Amino acid sequence: MPDSLRRFKAEIFQALAHPTRIAILELLGAGEASTGELGEKLGIEQANISQHLAVLRSKQLVVNRKAGNQVFYSVRDPILNDVLALMRRYFQNHLQEAYEMLGEMAHAPTESEK
Amino acid sequence: MPDSLRRFKAEIFQALAHPTRIAILELLGAGEASTGELGEKLGIEQANISQHLAVLRSKQLVVNRKAGNQVFYSVRDPILNDVLALMRRYFQNHLQEAYEMLGEMAHAPTESEK
């Protein structure tokens, strides 16, 4: 496999590598939603949601549809939902360690605290 | 779903979000390999491979087995292979855009490049 393709793949994963963007995609898995709805359900500032949506758009993970004042987003390729579903199984299998890892992180000193 | 879990998920995706680490995991999908073997097959410096393996280890995506002088790595949970396989299908579906996004001439990859 050419390295250029691996770079492309890595960029897709990078787009998935943020809690807010994962949350957005999981919400969109249930059907389309507007920027405002996403922001409200997630309790995140409008500008920030828009920025994350811009990332997902730039990697073509989502598509949008304008309706009057609003913009509705949806997942472009259902395979993405399958990937997220598989990942949910993965997390179920390793929930124990997940919490341990998160617990350690919570106790690890941050750079500014050192 | 709690935000802590989403953060955990995001970290897994982050671990996948590098061309070299994707290449490593794809190689390991065919069976275990030593650090040296991985570095040689990928044409990447020893220290760098070790750094990427450290990332994969820290997120528990791989496990290792010491054998004398060497350390052999393998994928811990086969679900990960399924995720990568699903992603391969995704990339096949969108190869055209992949190449466009990369700003490369669209051409079919040769067998040897796969």
Add this chain to the structure above:
DNA sequence: TTAGAATATTCGAAATTTCGAATGCTCTGT
């Protein structure tokens, strides 16, 4: 046309990631 709602973009500072270079560690053979 003007106001306001909904969404997007730009900017800058802080945090994180990446890689090579240098160094450290742990085995094995002699």
Add this chain to the structure above:
DNA sequence: ACAGAGCATTCGAAATTTCGAATATTCTAA
């Protein structure tokens, strides 16, 4: 014990990512 092989870690600089604040854009209603 020593040398070398194989692997891991640390350090520092460059690149990238992230978020809030400010500003733009686009659409609708009056």
